[in-house]
Every structure is written in C-alpha cells, then in structure tokens.
Amino acid sequence: MKQYIIYAILGILMGFILANIGYANYDEIHKMFVLEDLRMLFTFAGAVAIVAVARLITLGRLPKQNKIMQPGLLPGSMLFGFGWAITGACPSLAFVQLGQGHVPAIMTLFGIFIGVSLYKKVHERFFMWETGSCSSA
Amino acid sequence: MEYWSWWIGAIALGLFAVVYGFLAGKPLGVSGSWMRIVNWRSDKELKEAETFFKDNQDEAIDDLMAETLAEFGEDVADEIKELSPDNADTDRAKTTTKSSYTPAGAHLVFLLAMVVGSFITAMLHGGFEIKFELSELHSSMSGQTWEMWAGLLFGGIMVGFGTQMAGGCTSGHGLSGCAQFVPASLFATFVFMASAIGFSLFMKLTS
Numbered sequence: 001m002k003q004y005i006i007y008a009i010l011g012i013l014m015g016f017i018l019a020n021i022g023y024a025n026y027d028e029i030h031k032m033f034v035l036e037d038l039r040m041l042f043t044f045a046g047a048v049a050i051v052a053v054a055r056l057i058t059l060g061r062l063p064k065q066n067k068i069m070q071p072g073l074l075p076g077s078m079l080f081g082f083g084w085a086i087t088g089a090c091p092s093l094a095f096v097q098l099g100q101g102h103v104p105a106i107m108t109l110f111g112i113f114i115g116v117s118l119y120k121k122v123h124e125r126f127f128m129w130e131t132g133s134c135s136s137a
Numbered sequence: 138m139e140y141w142s143w144w145i146g147a148i149a150l151g152l153f154a155v156v157y158g159f160l161a162g163k164p165l166g167v168s169g170s171w172m173r174i175v176n177w178r179s180d181k182e183l184k185e186a187e188t189f190f191k192d193n194q195d196e197a198i199d200d201l202m203a204e205t206l207a208e209f210g211e212d213v214a215d216e217i218k219e220l221s222p223d224n225a226d227t228d229r230a231k232t233t234t235k236s237s238y239t240p241a242g243a244h245l246v247f248l249l250a251m252v253v254g255s256f257i258t259a260m261l262h263g264g265f266e267i268k269f270e271l272s273e274l275h276s277s278m279s280g281q282t283w284e285m286w287a288g289l290l291f292g293g294i295m296v297g298f299g300t301q302m303a304g305g306c307t308s309g310h311g312l313s314g315c316a317q318f319v320p321a322s323l324f325a326t327f328v329f330m331a332s333a334i335g336f337s338l339f340m341k342l343t344s
Binding site (some may be wrong): 003004006007008009010011012013014015016017018019020021022023024026027028029030033034037039040042044045046047048049050051052054055060061062063064065067068069070072073074075076077078079080081082083084085086087088089090091092094095096097098099100101102103104105107108109110111112113114115117118120122123127 | 140141142143144146147148149150151152153154155156157158159160161162163166167168170171172176177184210219234239240242243244246247248249250251252253254255256257258259265266267269270271272274275284285288289290291292293294295296297298299300301302303304305306307308310311313314315316317318319320321322324325326328329330331332333334335336337338340341
C-alpha cells in the first residue's frame with residue numbers, strides 16, 4: 001500500500017511540474033521543435049544538468065540507468081521523434097494533456113497502448129534482442 | 138496560463154527526477170511503466186513463479202536434480218556435487234537478494250496520478266475546461282477532424298512502439314540516461330530530438 005501512495009504522490013508531482021512548464025501545450029511543444037522558442041529545451045537541458053550534479057553530490061547513490069546500445073535504438077528513437085512531433089506527447093505528456101482537458105489525448109493514449117502491445121509481439125516474434133527498457137521491475 | 142521560466146522548470150524537473158530515484162529506488166522512466174502495465178499478465182505470472190520458487194526452493198532443486206538424473210543418468214550426480222559444493226545435500230544456502238519489485242498497479246497509479254497533477258494545475262490557473270482539440274494550430278495542421286483523430290492514433294502507436302524499441306523515452310533516456318552520460322541514452326536523445334525537430338519543420342513547411 002505504501003508503494004502505491006508513494007507512486008501516487010510522485011505522479012501528481014510530475015503532472016503538476018510538467019503542466020506548469022508547458023509541456024502539455026501542443027503549441028509550446030511545436031514552437032520548441034521548430035526552434036522558435038527554446039525555453040522548454042533549456043528547461044530539459046537544465047534538468048539533465050541538475051540530475052548529473054545531484055549524482056556527483058550523492059557520490060553515485062542515485063539508481064543507475066542501464067541503457068545499452070542495441071539494434072532498435074536508431075529506428076525506435078526516430079519513430080518516437082516523429083510520433084512526438086505529430087501528437088505533441090511523449091509517454092507521460094499524453095496524461096498531462098488529458099489533465100488539462102484535451103479530450104483527443106485519449107486517442108494518443110490508446111495509440112501508445114497499441115504501440116507498446118504491438119512491440120512486445122513483434123519483438124518476441126522477430127527481434128528478440130535485449131532492449132534494456134526503462135525500469136526492469 | 139503563464140508558464141514557469143526555464144530555470145524554475147529545470148530546477149523543479151531535475152529535483153523531481155532525483156527525488157523519484159531515491160523514493161522509487163530506480164531511475165525515472167515512463168516507457169518502462171507503460172511496458173509493465175501493458176504486459177501485466179506475463180509480469181504477474183513471472184512474479185508468481187518467482188515467489189513459488191522462493192517458497193519451495195528445496196523441493197524445486199530436488200525436482201530439477203531428479204529430472205537431470207533421469208535425463209543424463211546417475212553418473213552425473215558426482216559431477217554436479219563437485220560443481221556446486223555449497224548447494225549439495227542438505228547444506229543449501231538460501232538466496233537473500235533484496236527485491237525492488239514494483240507491482241504493475243503502482244505504475245498505473247503513477248501514470249494516472251499525472252492526470253490529477255495536471256488537473257490541479259489547470260484549476261489553479263483559471264479553471265478546468267474540456268477541449269476537443271489540442272490547439273487551433275494543431276487542428277489547422279491536421280486537416281479535417283477525422284484526420285486529426287487518426288493522426289493522433291497513428292502518432293500514439295509510433296510513440297508506443299518507438300519508445301519500446303528504443304528501450305526508453307524522454308524520461309528514461311533523456312533525463313535519467315543523459316544525466317549519467319550513458320552512450321546509448323545520449324545517442325537516443327539526439328536521434329529522437331532531431332527526428333521531432335526535422336518532422337515539425339516539415340509539418341510547418343507543408344501546412
């Protein structure tokens with residue numbers, strides 16, 4: 001139960017932060033991608049720098065990210081980039097869009113669900129390589 | 138709604154990723170949560186098998202030994218004992234590995250709670266409003282209404298399929314991986330950002 005409460009608080013915090021930055025707004029995302037307004041790009045880069053510094057300060061006690069070079073990295077990242085440009089959403093931003101009242105985000109969420117399910121089947125049938133996906137457990 | 142300046146956003150997002158790492162015991166990675174939720178059935182079966190094996194370790198080892206002897210004959214028994222002297226006979230060491238297992242339900246709570254966090258933001262900034270488009274700009278670039286919905290469906294499939302194929306997304310590769318200078322994450326982040334920029338510029342030129 002404790003785990004569920006922790007994840008609920010973390011989710012609320014993340015949704016709150018992403019919405020206040022403007023990541024739920026398609027126009028802001030589009031302005032970032034056509035390089036008209038780099039505010040959100042700087043936000044992202046700044047956040048990466050803060051996590052990197054925190055890792056140094058805590059002497060590497062932050063959990064390690066186990067990402068590996070694998071054949072799906074290039075095509076997968078390209079597909080994701082195209083999808084993000086079309087929908088304005090990455091796997092978390094579709095939820096944030098929905099919280100802002102954008103009903104069409106339900107379609108994006110449905111699409112992501114299909115995409116994730118489809119990949120599992122395709123991977124087991126054809127690819128079978130190690131992907132090192134986000135969190136293992 | 139007025140958004141946070143880039144440095145306030147960076148501090149908030151960066152500190153959040155750090156807090157997440159310490160509380161969850163794993164790096165922030167949303168596509169991993171998606172994978173766990175969508176594949177909850179196989180995940181549940183795996184967990185049940187793991188628990189069963191832990192609870193019945195001695196019986197499972199005896200069964201495996203019996204099957205091995207039946208398959209390869211009594212002659213291999215001595216060889217197996219030599220290979221694993223610590224585990225032989227009754228002197229079996231129990232595994233004491235610390236489990237950091239998070240149920241798929243907790244991942245689902247995490248994702249759905251984001252809707253709540255975003256909703257709270259909307260309420261604090263002039264109220265929540267139901268909208269049947271992402272924005273006027275998005276609708277104008279998408280064409281007719283059915284084209285917009287179809288575009289979001291196919292775009293969503295690309296996001297879901299692509300992040301699983303790449304083994305991570307903006308949070309897993311972009312935030313957690315890049316902060317740790319993981320080569321695969323640096324490469325993936327460059328590729329998905331460049332692809333999104335290239336495709337958006339193409340959309341702008343053709344609309």
